[in-house]
Amino acid sequence: MDDLLAEFIAETREMLEASGGELVAWEADPADRARLDTIFRFVHTVKGNCGFFDFPRLASLSHAAEDALADCRAGRRDPDQHLVSGVLAIIDRIAQMIDAIEAGEDLAAFGPEGGDEDLIALLDVSHETSFSAGLEGVKEGSGGGLAAASEDQGTPTARRADPAAQRTIRLPVELLDRVMSGVSDMVLARNDLAHRLRQAGTQPTIDGPFERLTTILSDVRDAITRMRMQRIETLFSALPRLVRDVSAECGKQVMIDLDGGDVELDREMIETIRDPLTHIIRNAIDHGIEAPSTRLQHGKREIGLLAIAARQSGNTISIVIADDGRGLDEERIAAKAVATGLVTAQDRAAMPRDKVLNLIFEPGFSTAETVSNVSGRGVGLDVVRQNLEKVGGSIKVASAPGHGTTFTLQIPLTLSIIAGLTVEVAGHRFAIPQSYVEEIVQASSRALDFTRMGETALVTFRGKRVPCLMLGEVLGLAEGEATATEPTLVMLRLASGDLFALAVEGIHNHGDLVVKPLAPAVMKSGLYAGSTLLDDGTPVLLLDVANIAAQHALVSDTRARVLGAEEDAAGASADTAPRAMLFTDFAGRRSAVRLELVQRIETAPASAIDRSAARPRVVIDGLILPLLGLPDAPLTQNRVRLLRLSDGACELLYAVREVEDAVELTGALSPVPEDPLVEAITLIGGTPATLIDAHELFARHGEPPLAAERLRCTLPEGEWARAILAPLVAAAGYDIVGADEADDGTVGILFEDVYEVAEALGRPIPPRVIRLRDQPEAPAGSETIYRYDRESLLAALAAVASARTGEAA
Amino acid sequence: MTGDLLVILQIAGRRCALSALEVKSVIETGTITPTPRAPAWIAGITALRSQALTVIDCRRAIGLVSDAADGEWPTDHRAAVVAEGGHSYALLVDGIEDITTAAGEVGQIPGGFGAEWSRVARGMIETMAGPALLVDLGALLAGPEAVRGEIEAAA
Numbered sequence: 017m018d019d020l021l022a023e024f025i026a027e028t029r030e031m032l033e034a035s036g037g038e039l040v041a042w043e044a045d046p047a048d049r050a051r052l053d054t055i056f057r058f059v060h061t062v063k064g065n066c067g068f069f070d071f072p073r074l075a076s077l078s079h080a081a082e083d084a085l086a087d088c089r090a091g092r093r094d095p096d097q098h099l100v101s102g103v104l105a106i107i108d109r110i111a112q113m114i115d116a117i118e119a120g121e122d123l124a125a126f127g128p129e130g131g132d133e134d135l136i137a138l139l140d141v142s143h144e145t146s147f148s149a150g151l152e153g154v155k156e157g158s159g160g161g162l163a164a165a166s167e168d169q170g171t172p173t174a175r176r177a178d179p180a181a182q183r184t185i186r187l188p189v190e191l192l193d194r195v196m197s198g199v200s201d202m203v204l205a206r207n208d209l210a211h212r213l214r215q216a217g218t219q220p221t222i223d224g225p226f227e228r229l230t231t232i233l234s235d236v237r238d239a240i241t242r243m244r245m246q247r248i249e250t251l252f253s254a255l256p257r258l259v260r261d262v263s264a265e266c267g268k269q270v271m272i273d274l275d276g277g278d279v280e281l282d283r284e285m286i287e288t289i290r291d292p293l294t295h296i297i298r299n300a301i302d303h304g305i306e307a308p309s310t311r312l313q314h315g316k317r318e319i320g321l322l323a324i325a326a327r328q329s330g331n332t333i334s335i336v337i338a339d340d341g342r343g344l345d346e347e348r349i350a351a352k353a354v355a356t357g358l359v360t361a362q363d364r365a366a367m368p369r370d371k372v373l374n375l376i377f378e379p380g381f382s383t384a385e386t387v388s389n390v391s392g393r394g395v396g397l398d399v400v401r402q403n404l405e406k407v408g409g410s411i412k413v414a415s416a417p418g419h420g421t422t423f424t425l426q427i428p429l430t431l432s433i434i435a436g437l438t439v440e441v442a443g444h445r446f447a448i449p450q451s452y453v454e455e456i457v458q459a460s461s462r463a464l465d466f467t468r469m470g471e472t473a474l475v476t477f478r479g480k481r482v483p484c485l486m487l488g489e490v491l492g493l494a495e496g497e498a499t500a501t502e503p504t505l506v507m508l509r510l511a512s513g514d515l516f517a518l519a520v521e522g523i524h525n526h527g528d529l530v531v532k533p534l535a536p537a538v539m540k541s542g543l544y545a546g547s548t549l550l551d552d553g554t555p556v557l558l559l560d561v562a563n564i565a566a567q568h569a570l571v572s573d574t575r576a577r578v579l580g581a582e583e584d585a586a587g588a589s590a591d592t593a594p595r596a597m598l599f600t601d602f603a604g605r606r607s608a609v610r611l612e613l614v615q616r617i618e619t620a621p622a623s624a625i626d627r628s629a630a631r632p633r634v635v636i637d638g639l640i641l642p643l644l645g646l647p648d649a650p651l652t653q654n655r656v657r658l659l660r661l662s663d664g665a666c667e668l669l670y671a672v673r674e675v676e677d678a679v680e681l682t683g684a685l686s687p688v689p690e691d692p693l694v695e696a697i698t699l700i701g702g703t704p705a706t707l708i709d710a711h712e713l714f715a716r717h718g719e720p721p722l723a724a725e726r727l728r729c730t731l732p733e734g735e736w737a738r739a740i741l742a743p744l745v746a747a748a749g750y751d752i753v754g755a756d757e758a759d760d761g762t763v764g765i766l767f768e769d770v771y772e773v774a775e776a777l778g779r780p781i782p783p784r785v786i787r788l789r790d791q792p793e794a795p796a797g798s799e800t801i802y803r804y805d806r807e808s809l810l811a812a813l814a815a816v817a818s819a820r821t822g823e824a825a
Numbered sequence: 826m827t828g829d830l831l832v833i834l835q836i837a838g839r840r841c842a843l844s845a846l847e848v849k850s851v852i853e854t855g856t857i858t859p860t861p862r863a864p865a866w867i868a869g870i871t872a873l874r875s876q877a878l879t880v881i882d883c884r885r886a887i888g889l890v891s892d893a894a895d896g897e898w899p900t901d902h903r904a905a906v907v908a909e910g911g912h913s914y915a916l917l918v919d920g921i922e923d924i925t926t927a928a929g930e931v932g933q934i935p936g937g938f939g940a941e942w943s944r945v946a947r948g949m950i951e952t953m954a955g956p957a958l959l960v961d962l963g964a965l966l967a968g969p970e971a972v973r974g975e976i977e978a979a980a
Contacts, residue, residue, distance in 0.1 A: 201874040444859065491861035535879035535912040537968055538870070541862045547870055547877040555858050555872045 024065050025118050026186060031058045032111050033250070036257035039104060043260070046088075046095035055103070056085040062110060073132055074113055080136040081106045102139040104257075109135055189283070192243055199233075199240050200530055200549070206233055207551045242280070248326045248333075249277035251286050251293065258294060259322060262301045269308055269319040270301055276326035281333055281427075288407050289335070289427060292400040296337050296423050297322065299397070304341030304421050314418065316340065338422040344415040346372050356381065373413050377401040405562050408434070408451055434531055436548070438524035438556065439506060442493035447529055447548055447558045448518075454509040456523060458619060458657075463676050464505070475517050477507060478678075483570055484517040490564060491543065508561055516570050531558055542567060594681045596707065597659065598700055599672040602647040606705040608698070609670070611678055613710050615660040618669065622651050631717075634658065634669055642717050645671040663710070666718045670708075681707070727817055728753045728762040730782065732770060736803075741765070744806070748813045763816050768800050784819075786812045826950065829927045832905060833954055835919035837884045837898055839942075842927075842950055842957035849906045849913070851921055854880070866968050868917055878906060878915040881966065888941040888969030909966050916965075925953045941969070 035058045042051035059081040066074035081103050087093040109132065206229065213219070213226060252274045263270040305311075305320035312318055323338045346369055353359050353375045359367070375381060379398040401411050409427035428434065428451070435450035457464070457477065465476035466484070473484040484505065487493075503519040510516075529548040534557075538544060545560040596608040624635045625643060634643040636658070643658070658669040685696035685707065693716075695709035729750040731737040742752050745765070753762065764782030766774070768789045774781055786809070789800040801808045830845035857869040857880050866885035870877050884898060904915040931948035938946050938958065947959040 197874075197876060204874070444861070493861055532877050533912065534870070534877075535867075535914065535966075536910070537867055537966070538860050538863045538879060540864075541860070543862055544860070549872055549877065553872050554856060555870045555877045557858070557860060557870070 021069065021117070024069060025114055028062055028065070028110070028114050031061065032107065032114070033253050034058075035107065037253050037255075039100070039107070040256040040260045042095070043097075043100045046100075049089075052085065052088060052095070056082065056089060059085065059103075059107075071113075071117070074110060077106050077110055077113075077132050077135065080139055084139040099139065102135070105135050106139075192240075196240050196244070199237050202233055203237065204549065204551075204553050206230060208553070211552075244283050245280040246283045246286055247277060248279045248281050248286065248335075251290060252277045252324070252326075255293075255297065255324065258297060259301065262298055263305075263320075266302055267307065268301060268305055270305055271319050271321050273321060273323040275324070279326040279328045279333060285407065285427060288403065289409075289425065292403055292411075292425065293324075293335070293337070295397070295400050296425075297324075300337065300339040300341065300421065300423075304339040304343075306342050310342075333427050335425040335427070336422060337425070338420060340420040343417040343419055343421055344373050344376070344413065345417070349373060349375055352381065353378070370414065373415055376413065377411065408449060434529055435526065436529040436558065437506070437526040438550065439487070439504075439518075439520040440522040440524060441487045441491070441520050444491075444493060445524065445550070445554070445556045446487070446491075447556050448506060448508070448561060449545075449558065450526060452508045452510065452561045454507040454515065457505040457507060457517075458617075459505075459675060463674075464503075466503075473519075475505060477505075477515075477517065480515075482507070482515055482517050483568075484519055485564070485568060485570075486519045488519075488521075490518075490568075508565070510562060510565055510570075514565065514570055516565060529558065595678055596681050596700075598676040598679045598705060599659065600674045600676065601645050602671060602673050604673070606700075606703060607672075607708055608679070608681075608700065608705045609659060609661065609708045610710060613661045613663070615662045615667065617675055618658040618660050619655050620658055620669075622654055622656060625651070625656065636660070636669065639667075642668045643671060644668060644713070644717055661710070661713070663714045663718060666714070668714070668717050727751065728759070729813075730755050730762055730764045732765060732767050732788070737765075741803075744809065745813065748810055749817065750813065763813070767803075768798070784816050786816070826927045826930045830924055831927055831950070831952055831957070831959075832924055833922040833952065833957055834883075834905065834916075834960075835898075835901075835922060836887065836960075837889045838919065840922075840955065840957045841918075842952060842959050843905065843907070843962065844959075845924055847907050847962050849908055851903050851905055852915065853902060854904045854915065854917070864968055864970065871915060873906065873913070873915070876913060878913050880904065880915045880917060882917045883965065884919075886965050886968050887945050907962055909962055914966060923954055927952055931959055944969075 035055055038051050038054045042048055042055060045051075059078045063075055063078035063082055066078065084093070084099055084103065088095045088099070093099070209226070210230075213222065255274065256272050259270050259272045300322055301320075305322070306314070306316075308318045311320065321340045324335065325338075326333060326335045350359075350364050350367075350372050353372070354361050354364055358375060358378050358381065364372070377397050377400070379396075381396060381398065397411075404411050404425060404427065407427065409425060411423060411425050413421060413423050415421040436447040437450055437453055438445055438447050440446075465474075467474050473486065474481045475484045476482070504521065504523055505517040505519055506523070507515060507517055531546040531548050534544055534547050542563045543560055544557045545563075546558045547555050548558055549555050595611040597611050597614045598606070598608045601607050618636055620634055620636060625646070626633045626635070626640075627646070632643040632646050633640050635641075641660075657672050657675055659672055659675070660667060660669055679700050681698060681700075683699035685698050687696050688694045688706070692712050693709055695707045695711075697704050697706050699705075727750045729745050729752055731741055731745065731752055746752060750763070762782055763784045763786065765786045765788060766781075768787050771781070771785065771787050773779075787798075787800040788803040788809075789795075789798065790803065792802050792804075794800060794802070801812060803809075831842040832845050832848045834841045834843060852873055855871055857871045859869040860867055866882050868880040868882045871880050872878070898919045900917055901920045903921050904917055905921060907914050907916060927950050929951035931950050933948050937943050942958065945960055945964045947961045949956055950959045
């Protein structure tokens with residue numbers, strides 16, 4: 017019985033949600049028969065179900081609504097404003113009662129028996145049924161009659177289920193969570209097993225199935241993650257009703273346009289954005305959209321438009337809420353902000369419009385002069401922003417005076433899996449959400465111009481002073497020596513645009529983290545957003561970056577503006593002097609290379625460097641690249657700093673002992689003709705530095721860029737061709753293509769017997785063919801090559817290639 | 826209460842009992858990741874399969890141990906896993922003794938249990954293994970600050 021009741025509640029809820037939008041649509045067009053049918057079906061089902069469960073009050077309510085709607089269907093009555101409001105009121109009451117039933121409360125909370133008469137009287141139609149009659153009468157008398165009546169009216173579509181509806185089952189969320197944690201357990205067990213297998217060495221019989229297990233597991237994990245996803249429609253479906261109610265309250269006419277309801281979002285995330293969205297919509301209708309008469313005066317349509325669209329881009333969802341109302345009043349916002357002391361009048365004068373507008377998200381800001389019933393209940397946009405930032409989202413506003421306002425919400429796809437970075441401090445590991453990380457900088461304190469201003473540390477990053485927090489100090493852990501001399505700085509950009517550095521001792525790795533909630537007592541410290549498990553099963557804490565910054569007062573609008581101004585100044589001066597990256601190479605020379613050439617500063621483990629060939633190479637990002645500047649002696653460090661240089665087409669790496677800073681080349685450049693690798697010697701900061709000649713560098717060491725159009729070759733069928741021939745052909749500079757991709761320029765390598773058959777049968781043969789034979793000795797007059805005759809084969813390939821090039825020239 | 830299963834624990838040298846229904850399992854405590862800046866009675870977090878458990882040092886959670894008296898009691902290598910408010914916790918105690926049945930109802934004793942103990946005690950219960958103090962899990966997990974908070978709120 018309890019199960020049945022839960023089913024009933026869930027089903028009614030679902031129908032309530034679905035019918036909310038229908039009702040409003042029906043009101044807009046009362047002649048719309050399909051909508052009327054849907055709503056009728058809803059009240060009819062509720063009536064039937066609650067009779068079964070002995071909820072007489074629900075039954076009488078739904079019965080009254082059903083009667084009124086049946087009259088409309090039969091054409092005995094025209095659906096008017098009065099009737100729609102009455103039906104809506106009844107549906108609301110039903111929703112409240114359902115809530116009460118679910119909570120196990122007594123329905124008497126809604127007033128004494130018969131307390132629903134006022135609502136029923138609103139419909140003012142049911143003359144034929146007396147409500148003082150007992151439940152039996154209601155059920156048998158009119159219930160049966162109406163069911164028959166609706167069938168008589170014969171709208172076959174009314175009873176058919178929507179064919180487009182997805183086939184679904186209802187599951188308790190708890191079960192989903194259990195499956196999800198089960199899969200996480202499996203992933204951990206797999207990782208453990210992988211670790212042991214690696215230790216045991218390669219075992220082909222086990223590795224194959226293990227690989228398969230890994231693939232399956234990641235598929236299952238993806239699927240499980242998607243199970244938690246819900247279409248944003250579930251949130252959108254309630255909005256038409258909300259807009260209707262709010263606009264009626266405000267005496268305005270608003271049309272809602274919803275788009276992107278099929279975007280999927282984590283179930284919990286939908287709950288998180290429900291309130292912010294509602295708040296913004298209320299605001300837009302109450303403050304944004306003008307009264308109909310005002311709109312007409314301004315030459316707009318009487319009916320305001322509220323457009324809400326959801327879009328997914330990668331790992332974030334953006335929701336845009338746009339109205340075509342009066343727009344935000346920059347002057348009023350600024351005046352208010354100055355009056356409440358958010359900004360000074362001086363600051364205000366320097367602020368661009370969009371910064372002024374975004375002040376509305378500041379705590380304690382509300383421009384509404386009269387606090388109306390709808391919005392401005394003390395819960396302001398600052399809370400909206402806070403709630404969104406709590407889940408890693410952001411909000412911003414743009415507005416054109418007289419044309420409308422647009423709010424853009426950016427929210428992560430899911431709460432539970434985020435990309436993260438693991439850092440180490442004082443022997444402990446912590447995770448940082450990747451979305452905050454702007455850049456990772458490794459340099460000596462001197463290069464970073466690390467200074468202490470009172471208790472606050474500052475570093476210079478790209479010519480800007482940036483506050484720096486020591487993670488060890490923030491967490492109250494003993495500070496390691498390494499941090500003081502050569503810290504690794506994680507530059508973190510907050511949603512508000514503020515930048516700060518977090519000094520840690522090391523970076524471990526980054527990857528997807530499954531975030532689990534923490535116990536409230538730990539959360540209270542305000543430093544952590546959750547916990548996650550590393551691949552080896554160790555739990556680590558996820559840092560709450562936004563909160564840590566807030567605790568150290570690093571999130572202030574003033575600061576962001578000051579830095580913004582500096583940024584502009586730096587941008588202006590950058591045009592005047594060429595810039596170079598200053599470093600010390602392994603020979604101890606102070607050198608510089610033009611900054612435009614430097615793509616990035618890499619740190620590579622010594623193991624990534626291969627010195628076996630004549631020219632050293634290093635593996636970076638899965639690419640093998642030439643490496644210069646290494647000392648002749650073996651490396652003593654475990655890690656090497658590398659400058660990644662690029663001339664636009666090819667890349668090479670330059671090993672350096674220490675990277676100092678980016679500097680301006682202001683001093684005179686005196687050429688050094690005796691050393692071709694040096695462009696000039698110049699004074700930087702009073703001491704000489706050699707500027708490396710990039711032209712010579714790339715001429716000598718740059719890898720020739722890959723030909724834009726590679727030669728193509730088809731291979732014979734069979735394992736031998738794939739395993740033995742293909743690598744040889746590829747090394748000769750050919751792309752291996754399938755027979756179906758072959759064109760006129762493609763070289764075909766065929767076995768002699770295949771060639772002969774093809775020739776005999778007149779099958780198409782590639783214009784250029786290399787024929788292979790199985791026997792070492794060539795039969796007389798044959799233009800074939802023995803298949804293990806490497807030299808001849810390469811010569812043949814080279815001949816074809818040069819013929820090709822000659823043609824092209 | 827009579828006949829209910831109880832898990833008997835030693836906390837700070839006293840015999841305590843938890844309802845066996847509240848104890849999900851008993852685990853070997855693995856590596857505990859500390860939680861810097863969290864209250865001292867939270868020893869850290871540890872992993873039970875893919876689940877993260879908050880490790881509670883029961884002695885400190887009751888409010889008994891000052892930093893100076895550290896190490897006064899032994900700590901069992903096992904911990905009792907309990908769940909409260911959707912979160913799972915591992916309780917560090919002196920020792921996990923036995924599972925036994927209650928032999929009576931929860932009762933109070935004249936004079937109470939002392940300030941710290943009274944906060945976390947539901948009362949005394951007679952068990953097959955002798956009398957034990959029945960611990961109120963919610964109060965235990967609220968930590969010693971709970972009392973201070975109330976006092977401050979009252980003042």
